[in-house]
Amino acid sequence: MRRVPFERLANPQLLALTGVLLLNWLLFPNFFNVTWQDGRFFGSIIDVLNRGAPVAILAVGMTGVIATKGVDLSVGAIMAVCGAVAATMVVAGYPAPIAVGAALLAGLACGLWNGFLVAVLDIQPIVATLVLMVAGRGIAQLITEGSIVTFNDPVLIFIGTGSFLGFPMAAVIAVALMVSVTLLVRRSAIGLFVQAIGVNRAAAALAGIRSRMLLMLVYGLSGLCAAIAGIVVAADIRGADANNSGLWLELDAILAVVIGGTSLLGGRFSIPMAVVGALIIQAMNTGILVSGFPPEFNLVVKAGMIILILLIQSPYAALPFRRRLVTTSKATAK
Amino acid sequence: MKRSLRPLAATAVIFFIAYALSVLQFPNMLSTRVLGNFLTDNAFLGITAVGMTFVIISGGIDLSVGAVIGFTGVLIAVLVSWLGFHPLAAFAIALGVAGLFGAAMGVTIHYLQVPSFIVTLAGMFLARGGASIITQDSVPIRHEFYDTLGDLMIRLPGGGRMSFIGMLMIVVFLGGALLAHRTKFGSYVYALGGNPVSASLMGVPVAQTTVQIYMLSSMLAALAGIVFSLYTSAGYPLAAVGVELDAISAVVIGGTLLTGGYGFVLGTFVGVMLLGLVQTYIIFDGTLSSWWTKIVIGVLLFMFIVLQRVIFAASAPAEKSPEKA
Numbered sequence: 001m002r003r004v005p006f007e008r009l010a011n012p013q014l015l016a017l018t019g020v021l022l023l024n025w026l027l028f029p030n031f032f033n034v035t036w037q038d039g040r041f042f043g044s045i046i047d048v049l050n051r052g053a054p055v056a057i058l059a060v061g062m063t064g065v066i067a068t069k070g071v072d073l074s075v076g077a078i079m080a081v082c083g084a085v086a087a088t089m090v091v092a093g094y095p096a097p098i099a100v101g102a103a104l105l106a107g108l109a110c111g112l113w114n115g116f117l118v119a120v121l122d123i124q125p126i127v128a129t130l131v132l133m134v135a136g137r138g139i140a141q142l143i144t145e146g147s148i149v150t151f152n153d154p155v156l157i158f159i160g161t162g163s164f165l166g167f168p169m170a171a172v173i174a175v176a177l178m179v180s181v182t183l184l185v186r187r188s189a190i191g192l193f194v195q196a197i198g199v200n201r202a203a204a205a206l207a208g209i210r211s212r213m214l215l216m217l218v219y220g221l222s223g224l225c226a227a228i229a230g231i232v233v234a235a236d237i238r239g240a241d242a243n244n245s246g247l248w249l250e251l252d253a254i255l256a257v258v259i260g261g262t263s264l265l266g267g268r269f270s271i272p273m274a275v276v277g278a279l280i281i282q283a284m285n286t287g288i289l290v291s292g293f294p295p296e297f298n299l300v301v302k303a304g305m306i307i308l309i310l311l312i313q314s315p316y317a318a319l320p321f322r323r324r325l326v327t328t329s330k331a332t333a334k
Numbered sequence: 335m336k337r338s339l340r341p342l343a344a345t346a347v348i349f350f351i352a353y354a355l356s357v358l359q360f361p362n363m364l365s366t367r368v369l370g371n372f373l374t375d376n377a378f379l380g381i382t383a384v385g386m387t388f389v390i391i392s393g394g395i396d397l398s399v400g401a402v403i404g405f406t407g408v409l410i411a412v413l414v415s416w417l418g419f420h421p422l423a424a425f426a427i428a429l430g431v432a433g434l435f436g437a438a439m440g441v442t443i444h445y446l447q448v449p450s451f452i453v454t455l456a457g458m459f460l461a462r463g464g465a466s467i468i469t470q471d472s473v474p475i476r477h478e479f480y481d482t483l484g485d486l487m488i489r490l491p492g493g494g495r496m497s498f499i500g501m502l503m504i505v506v507f508l509g510g511a512l513l514a515h516r517t518k519f520g521s522y523v524y525a526l527g528g529n530p531v532s533a534s535l536m537g538v539p540v541a542q543t544t545v546q547i548y549m550l551s552s553m554l555a556a557l558a559g560i561v562f563s564l565y566t567s568a569g570y571p572l573a574a575v576g577v578e579l580d581a582i583s584a585v586v587i588g589g590t591l592l593t594g595g596y597g598f599v600l601g602t603f604v605g606v607m608l609l610g611l612v613q614t615y616i617i618f619d620g621t622l623s624s625w626w627t628k629i630v631i632g633v634l635l636f637m638f639i640v641l642q643r644v645i646f647a648a649s650a651p652a653e654k655s656p657e658k659a
Contacts, residue, residue, distance in 0.1 A: 071451070123639055126395065126451065127592045131639070134579055135632020141625035242625075251455060264449050296470065296571070299463030306456035310448050 012312075013260055013276045020280055021045075024287040031290070040163035044286060046171075052282030053170035054079075054229040054246075058253035059260070059274040060174075060181050061111075061225030064218040066257050069198045069266030070118060070125030072219065075253060077136025078110045078226035079246030083234030084143040087151050096155035104227045110136070111223015115216035133250070140242035150239035160235025170232045174275065177228065181221070182271045191269075194218060198266025255302065256281055258309060341589030341642055342601045349608050356611065360618045366494025368614065373500030376610040378403065378558040378565065379580055380503040380603065383588075384510040385554030386581040387602045391514070392547050393527040393594025394443065394450035398457035399555040400577035402432055404570065405465040406559025411473035411569025421479045428556050435461070436552025440545035450548075458578070465571035472570040475563060483564055499561045506554065510599040523547060527594025583631055584609055587638050608634065 024044070025031040034043035058075050065072045082103040089099035110132055117128035151157075162169040185191040196204040197211050205211045229249070234240045259277030262269040281302070288298050357364045373380075382399050389396045406428045413424035435457065442453045486498040514520040522543040525533040534540045558577075563569055588605030590597025612630050616622045 117639075121640065121643055123643065124592050127586065127635075127639055130579070130582065131632050131636045134583060134635060135629050138625040138628030138632065141623070142629065146623055146625065251458075254452075254455070258452065264452060294466070294470065296463055296466030299459040300467065301463075303456045303460035303463060306452065306459070307442070310442065310446050310453065310456075 011273075013273045013280070016259075017276055017280050017283065020283045020287065024283060024290070027287060027291040036166065040166045040168070044290060046168065048279060048282050048286050049171040050168040051286065052279045053168070053174040054233050055249060055252045055256055055281060056174040056275045056278035057177055057225050057229040057232065058249060059256040059278045060177050060271055061222030062250075062253045062257045063260070063262055063269050063271045063274045064181075064185070064194060065125070065222045066254070066262050066264060067194050067198045067266060067269035068215060068218055069201070070215075070219075071254060071264075072111075072114060072129045072222045073126065073250050074110065074114060074129040074132035074136055075222060075226040075229070076246035076248060076250040077133050077140070078107050078223055079230030079233060079249065080140035080240075080242050081110060081136050081143065082107045082227035082230035083240040083245045084140040084149065084242050086156060086231050087149040087234055087240035088143055090151045090153045090156055091149055096153050099153075099156065100159070100231060103231050104224060107223045107225075107227020107230065108220055109223070111220040111226070112216055114223065115219030118219060119212040119215035137242060140240075140245075144240055144242045146242075148239045148241045152238070156231075156235050157238055158235070160232050160237075170236065173228065173232060177225065178271060178275045185271065190214070190217075195267050195269065198263075198269075252281055253278075255306065259305070341638075342598050342604070344641060345587060345589050345601055345604045345608070345638070349604050349611065352608065352611055352615075356615050356618070360615075363614065363618060366490040366492040368494075370490060370494035370496050370500065372607060372610045372614065373503060374497045374565070375613075376606050377497075377499040377503040378562040378574070379577060379584065379609070380606045381506045381558040381561060382555050382577060383581040383584045383602045383606055384506050384599060385551035386578075387510065387585050387588070387590055387597055387599050388514065388523055388547050389450070389551045390582070390585050390590050390592060391527045391594060391597045392523045392544070393530070394547070395454065395582070395592075396439075396548065396551045396555075397451065397454040397578050398435075398439065398461055399551065399558070399581060400574045400579075401458040401461035401465070402435065402552055402555035403559040403562055403574035403577060404572060405461040406432060406556045407563045407566075407569035407573050408465040408468050408473065408571050409569070410560065410563050411475050412468055414475050414477055415473055421475075421477055425560050428560065429553055432552040432556030432559075433549050436549035437545050439552070440548035443548065444541050444544040454548075462571070468571070469569075470571060472568050474568045476567075480564060480567060484567075499564055502557075502561060506557070507599060507603050514599045519543070519546065524595060527596070529595070580609060580631075583635050587634055589638070589642070591642060 021031070028044070031044045034041050034046060036042075058079075062072055062075065085106045086099045086103035089102055090096060094102075114129050114132060117123045117131070118125050121128075159169055159173070164172045185194070193204070193209045193214055196207065196209055197214060201211055226246075230246060233245050256277035257274045258264060259280055260270055260273035260275070262274060284301055284305075285295075285298055288301065289295060353363075362368070382403065386396060386399060409428050409431065410421070410424045413419040413427060414421055419427075439450075439453050439457050442448065443450050446453075483498050488496040488501070490496055514523065522533070522538045525536065525538050526540065526543055526547075530540060559574075562574060566573070584605035585597070585602050586592060586605070587608055588598065588601030588603070590601060609631060612634075613627055616624065616627055
């Protein structure tokens with residue numbers, strides 16, 4: 001609670017995003033240039049929005065899961081499954097809306113399966129979602145029969161590469177999802193319940209919160225977000241690649257959520273900040289690419305970033321501040 | 335005591351039933367040749383899984399092992415092929431680097447009090463990225479010492495051969511079992527996984543043990559990287575991607591509880607063999623595609639997790655903490 005006024009003055013996530021973007025601008029002076037061409041915006045900054053969208057979409061669902069003290073490792077595999085479902089159905093001649101609907105249902109089903117394992121069978125989230133993470137890619141390959149299913153359906157392709165008011169469709173979907181889920185969670189009691197479960201599930205259950213149903217809901221939402229991300233990625237490359245679609249994106253999504261200030265120990269969470277986290281990751285990604293470093297460099301930078309966040313969040317980092325603030329906030333010095 | 339051995343027995347029984355069914359279908363699978371290849375092909379996975387067993391028994395998880403295998407392979411290849419080191423010197427350097435790496439992760443986990451999941455995730459990025467920065471290509475290793483080790487094997491009756499790396503894996507498993515069940519360090523690991531607070535109240539040196547556990551895991555992963563480089567005679571930065579998942583699966587299938595405090599090193603051996611059996615069966619069958627491997631492993635994982643829940647739900651009041659196995 002001590003940090004609230006400080007965060008309101010200068011939100012660390014937004015500061016970090018600004019810093020990374022400014023660094024990109026120093027390395028690559030044309031970074032902020034945006035041009036209007038063929039009815040849409042073009043430029044590096046738009047590219048950051050577009051390429052960051054899948055992780056941002058995943059991060060929306062992942063935030064809820066992590067807020068309940070869980071984690072969803074299966075989102076990358078669910079992306080592959082849902083991309084495969086959408087692509088094979090379109091190729092088989094179904095209209096795009098039905099294919100997309102089926103893919104969303106598949107994602108929801110995968111998410112509810114995870115939720116069932118966590119909420120009803122009481123299995124640790126890492127293990128419960130590990131099952132689908134391992135098996136999911138196999139299922140996706142089963143659906144595509146081991147090949148990359150390519151398609152030409154204009155409606156489906158529009159989801160990945162189209163534009164809305166000049167902005168890339170993927171980014172528009174991510175923002176719409178972020179706004180609607182945030183409103184749903186914060187304008188109802190759901191957010192409070194989710195936080196209560198994350199802090200102490202047993203106590204929340206005793207207080208009358210239906211924790212099983214809420215956990216199912218949270219994991220179902222994560223599966224649904226993964227489905228949307230999977231459709232976006234498949235539509236972007238006009239094909240479903242069961243092996244590589246969403247590979248390791250679960251780790252990026254978790255990283256985005258952690259950068260966004262959501263505690264891995266459950267409780268505190270922020271969906272918009274997780275999306276900002278996804279943008280920070282993508283801005284670094286783009287920055288490394290445009291400044292000519294090999295893309296592998298990115299992994300080292302990401303590792304450095306995680307270590308930095310851990311140091312900032314650690315109890316030791318707060319010590320120097322605590323001594324100075326000890327007169328104003330004795331209660332927090334636990 | 336007997337009840338606590340139940341998951342191990344279940345895994346072993348399932349392995350033997352699965353193996354018997356495979357043999358009924360393909361009589362050739364019951365040859366020392368297939369068994370020898372079982373050990374050789376899964377040696378690096380088995381060695382990694384031993385370290386993972388300790389980490390999981392202590393209540394943590396290590397996602398960095400696959401990346402450490404890749405990094406070790408590249409480091410050895412570069413030291414031997416480009417800089418002219420003797421392989422043994424390169425092995426020593428690789429094990430030392432991995433030990434420091436594991437110690438750093440252990441220190442971070444203990445002193446910053448962050449979940450092992452996120453620390454080892456950073457470790458995974460760091461090791462994989464580091465390997466890719468050294469080189470992005472596969473570096474071949476050509477050295478007579480590698481040929482000597484490759485030729486070192488015991489011929490089994492029936493045309494099978496027990497390779498050096500297969501034997502190394504068995505030695506690591508036996509050493510791991512002794513370490514877990516017969517040493518002070520082993521009991522510290524179980525105590526830590528059971529309940530870190532009571533462990534520290536009972537006088538378990540929590541910081542030291544945590545650091546040692548992650549050092550052990552990283553050094554065994556480096557040993558697995560050495561084995562992998564012997565197996566492929568090359569170092570490649572993207573080698574062994576996803577091995578951490580196979581290792582975790584093998585540990586869980588072997589009866590170790592992911593909540594910590596309970597598990598067997600030898601159960602992990604059966605788990606690794608079961609994963610190997612699935613792969614061998616699919617190769618023997620020929621009509622099944624490779625993706626069935628993943629689905630079957632997923633189903634096995636699910637089965638064992640549910641099995642553990644059922645067994646522990648039934649026996650929880652009777653014995654709350656089956657620490658000694």
